[in-house]
Amino acid sequence: MHSAVFLIEFGAIILALGLLGRIAGRLRFSPIPLYLLAGLAFGEGGLLPLGASEEFVAIGAEIGVILLLLMLGLEYTASDLVTNLKTQYPAGLVDMTFNALPGAAAALLMGWGPVAAVVLAGVTWISSSGVIAKVLNDLGRVGNRETPVILSILVLEDLAMAVYLPIITALLAGVGWAAGGMTLAIALGAAGLVLFVAVRYGRHISRFVSSDDPEKLLLVVLGLTILVAGIAQQLQVSAAVGAFLVGIALSGEVAEGTHTLLSPLRDLFAAVFFVFFGLHTDPASIPPVLLPALLLAVVTACTKIATGYWAARRAGISVKGRWRAGGALVARGEFSIVIAGLAVTSGIEPRLGPLATAYVLILVIVGPLTARFTEPLAQRLFKQRAPRAVPVPAPAVPEPRPSKEPAAEKLAEEPAAEEPAAVDASDGATRA
Template structure:
């Protein structure tokens, strides 16, 4: 009966998160805010008490953290880092260190011990990838100077999650400097050994899957992603290191494979479900009555964190000789506490370095920070202009124009004979072309032509997002199956209303539906009829010559 009671509580929490996330989205907030507030209201101290089994739900929700780090490892790419330039990446590293130092000093002055103060500084160091990138992409500002800066800093922060998670674990281990050094050395050795074992296993799995056609064995990638992501987390826990670190290592090892895009898409549904539970259970830690009675502390801490992170980030990019306008806009966009505060806080609580009160304070401040960001990030460019005018600086300049030009991209979905012929005019052009196909041989051929290639199902939003579908100018769909092609056309049109979509239709009867969905249609029957007509003309000419 206890199992069914636990399941009932999970259903109640997910339902509350659904309602809260929906209301938050309608109010222009991130759904994460709704999940946290829902958890606060239905479970934990000072709540309505609808949801119990908090600790059991937290244990299940930690799997979502493992899958989040697994997906993060899949995104890790040296090419992606290089494309952003060195300034945002170096600036991100400096920002993390400076914020940890400032947060540690502040917490220590307010009475926390040395290790808990460092843990507090670590939890508030990172900004919100989920909130900031969502707003920047919706507003089309990801290619603006402050958008590129934000992307570089956020990517650096995401990479920093793993060493910061290790730091949290080490802080909780206690001991002298020598003992801590020994613990760090053990963690490094265990991580290296785990990486070696996972490398062998993932290579064997990739080689096995590489002989198959994913289009006919889609269930294998789902099983593969779940086994690798969750299995690596369990292996890391068994080895005595952070499960999040093990999941990240496995994701990073798979990130260079051709299956990375589809694996990321297949694991996304399970990851979203478990992460929703995680944020809901994180909200259950916060006590609404405590927040109300300590509203001045929560508001003061949120304002101090926002102003402090803004000043640190703006100062860093000013030191990199970027204009005051861009530096101020970047600082405002990133001046919040991110969702990884919960991840690091959970690790710190389990290792004993973060108390329940500290964790509850950070959760409360993060919720307020998310709400502030919903208004601050959209106004970042205008705020940069205002600050520049205050100090008598020009609102335009050489640094403002750097990286602001949009590079046209093309996505080809389906690289059979039709897709290959359609790509001929793009060969050797300056346009960045990406090919998506479920057949690894087709993707390999596209890569030989100089195109970027991803093995994946284009009907998945995650696969299209990875191909930057929201920024492309042209999408070419050559899928022979009508329903698949129609689904992809509708999805692309919803994600990119301005792109030109060229789509293949095998039969004339399907042209109306594909055109209504937003595609410009070329039909197989017309092409075949035209080709046969040309041959008829040639035959007639030859026949007439024979008769003469």
């Protein structure tokens, strides 16, 4: 009987997610807010609270985070990451300063303490790579000049996560400075070692994992990823960081084949992850934090636009491209929920989960709109301001002349009209 209830509940969740994904596809926006709303509906205080399948959903959510980070690592090669780190690190520092500080300041102003401040800083800092990539593709901007700037910022944020997540894990676990420093050293050492091995021996690793049989390739890559993620979590680093490093180590045809095979699984378990986060958020707890979430969303949307504008200007992009780059970076999504989910599980601040849910719901909806309309709105605003800044440049030159020298203009214009008249008069005189 228990298994039958579990199958009914879990089947209903998957069916609902599929229908919500279809609705989002027809409306051409990210399904993440709909998945979060579904989690709120199935959670405590929702319309249909779950019972038997909640534990399985929790395991599926962990797998969802691992697959999200693995697929993200597959998008980049180790050499690309090293190059971006060397050339674009100023943009990464500006991004962190502009967007992490508002979240930390908001947590401290609400009296949540320093640990919650570090967590909320990460929530407001990291943009949604998945949402932004989809928006760029939908708007046909993949080949634009500003797109490499956007991707560089996203890559730097992903690299920063490899350092940030172990810090958060250590802080939430309540370990001391010595244990926290050891955890961070292990994470940095592991990341550096993986990058070194991937650059030097990436081809050999890919050959070892490679297989012409899709089934064997899927089993080897998925098993290796979950194994490394479990070892990383056992070392208090982060399962997500371990999965990200595995993705970086794979390259070439193996990365492409793995991406094709794991994309449906990633989408399935990522949707389960968003539902799981919603399950742990009481809908009644969102209205009290809705105003702070809205204010924080407005502030950090502006800071993301400023980040993209500054980075694009540094790269020599035109003014229109700068505004497009800024507007494209506004969306928050999976990483913000991952970070907030760690805090919710540890129970450091009960209002942090509802605030993060409302914040992501707002910006995951607003993000595609800012990507589309920031540049035309900025053009209109600056066009309206331009005449005020330069009141009379061109009209001032020709206008004074008619008033000051009317006779000179008439002398210059009349000869062509008067000469025929003079000839006619003289002809008339001779004829007379």
